[in-house]
Amino acid sequence: MKSVRGRNPEKESMLKRKLKAEPLLILVGILLLCNVIWFIAWLIPNKMEQDGEKVASVGKVAITRGQWMTAMEKEVGREVLLDLVNENVMEAAAKKYKINVKDKEIDLELALIRSVDGLSYTDVDEEKVRKMIRSDLILEKVLTKDVVIKDKAIKSNYDENKSLYNLPTSYRTAIIVLPSKDEAEQALGELSGGSSFDVLAKERSVDVGSANLSGDIGYINDTTQSIDQAIVKTAAETKAGKVSGVIELEDGTFAIIRVSDIVKGRSFKFKEVSEHIRRELALEQLPESINPEAFWKEFDAKWFYGK
Known part of the structure; x- marks a missing residue:
């Protein structure tokens, strides 16, 4: 028995609208692609113009933005990138070794540093300072996580150096x-x-x-x-x-x-600084000083300046 499908006016109407819309969508797509190509074409010469822009001059000799940026990269680029890589390496280490750094620990370290050397970090903004201290704390905690220091030694050190924790x-x-x-x-x-x-x-x-x-x-x-x-x-x-x-x-x-x-000055109680003292005593037992670069291989760190 031959089956015959009945006509569905609603479906036919939808199909007609779809067929009419397809050329419009194609046209919109073409226009969008043209806009993207135009933007890229505009951006490349604009970047070149920026590099060639004069930012200073000495007599008739111009100093361009490109020269300026290149000089800055040579002057501070390596150190800035090194800090960024080390910061990320330490964050990776914190995640792997389940190291936790609390804000109050950073507050303590910052207060102790300023009490000893008032000029430390004075030319660096507060957020950057806290990131640097956080990275240092992660490194110290990773290095000393397996070093055992007796409670008696920690308390004795606190009693002998109590004045260091009474900050004016x-x-x-x-x-x-x-x-x-x-x-x-x-x-x-x-x-x-x-x-x-x-x-x-x-x-x-x-x-x-x-x-x-x-x-x-x-x-x-x-x-x-x-x-x-x-x-x-x-x-x-x-x-x-x-x-x-x-x-x-x-x-x-x-x-x-x-x-x-x-x-404002404050006095830190033994409980507040005991972990700091334990870490300091543990670091003294390490055979040599170790910096974040020692962990680059472990966390597959690479950078612009080579291995």
Whole structure:
């Protein structure tokens, strides 16, 4: 028996609409492809134009963006890439060895570093500093995970060095040092008028070391021995974000102080620092210093500069 399918007007209507839409979709696809090709064609010469763009000149000799970028890569490119590779290697190590680094551990390390060396990390932003400390902690934890340190040794070390964990309030300080009171007062007037502290420190401060850092002398506190005590005292009396008046220093010069940050002092109890001490004692037992590059092969790390 021959079967005959009945007509379905609704399906026929849908098929007609589909057939009419297909050429339109093809046309849209072609236009989209043309736009992509045009964008790529535009991007390539634009990149070339950027490389050839003049960013400076000396007389009639132009310095192009391409020259500038190449010089920067040679100057700092290797170190920046090395940091990025090491950071990722340490993160891979943390995952493999189930290493956990808590924020409070980073806080402790940062506080201890600043109490010993006020200039540490002062030229690096906070987020970057914390990443660097995190990588260091991962490395230390991996290296010392199998080293056994007795609780008695940890407690003894804490008792002998308890003062190291009683941290005084510290002040992030910058200075402008000038040879006379008149010059210092003139500079103070300019600061009041809106002049940049950083610029004045670089241009006029006779303290060469801090002038090169826009006046920055890092975090200082009551225990800082290398700084004129008049500076320490004035910093303690200055609010964060404020500039002091003119003060006289021991050597007869005059200074203006700026405090940009204040870290409140605190005392760390044994429980808070016991793991830090254990790790420090364990590191002392290692035969040699080891850096993240020692783990590159284990985690198949490769980079632009070779093996």
